Amino acid sequence: MTTTYALLLRGINVGGHRKVPMAELRSLLTGLGYGDVRTHLQSGNAAFTTGRADEAGLEAAIGRAVEEHFGFAVDCLVRDGAYLRAVVDACPFPAADLEPKQLHVTYFSRPVTADRFAAVDRGAFLPEDFALGDRALYLYAPEGLGRSKLAEVLARPALNKGVVATTRNWNTVTKLVELTAVSPA
Structure with a gap:
């Protein structure tokens, strides 16, 4: 089963520091095997699909990949669409x-x-x-x-x-x- 998740990166692209271009983030997530990767704005919001159902594991894997690619650690939160809808509701x-x-x-x-x-x-x-x-x-x-x-x-x-x-x-x-x-x- 494939689930769509949102990725929220903390504290990037603020005041010209810790730059993470969204095109590079999309490429990075696609390279990790995630599907239907999309980004929103320049502040570290992305959506992707995967068959993996472990939010903490996804956060850790993406966090490692971001640090390796961009050269600095970034806190990552991953939440599925049902959770995000429940927060709004x-x-x-x-x-x-x-x-x-x-x-x-x-x-x-x-x-x-x-x-x-x-x-x-x-x-x-x-x-x-x-x-x-x-x-x-x-x-x-x-x-x-x-x-x-x-x-x-x-x-x-x-x-x-x-x-x-x-x-x-x-x-x-x-x-x-x-x-x-x-x-x-």
């Missing part, structure tokens, strides 16, 4: 009523609990807010991520210790659902 904020820049999802490498964020005084950041989901954190930032004080706090290393975390805006979140829902020809 479980959004606790009214996504249809918001501008995409106001809503973000941080994907985590493993489940996190509310205890991790217990010290965050949510009331101090209103109207900004966040909610936890399945290996995901939803962030409502009315002025966008770049102006969000809550996003700064949530990104602190102490809150993300021992977990890989990478954030995407709502446009990208829904585009990844679209890319992974497409059945290869």
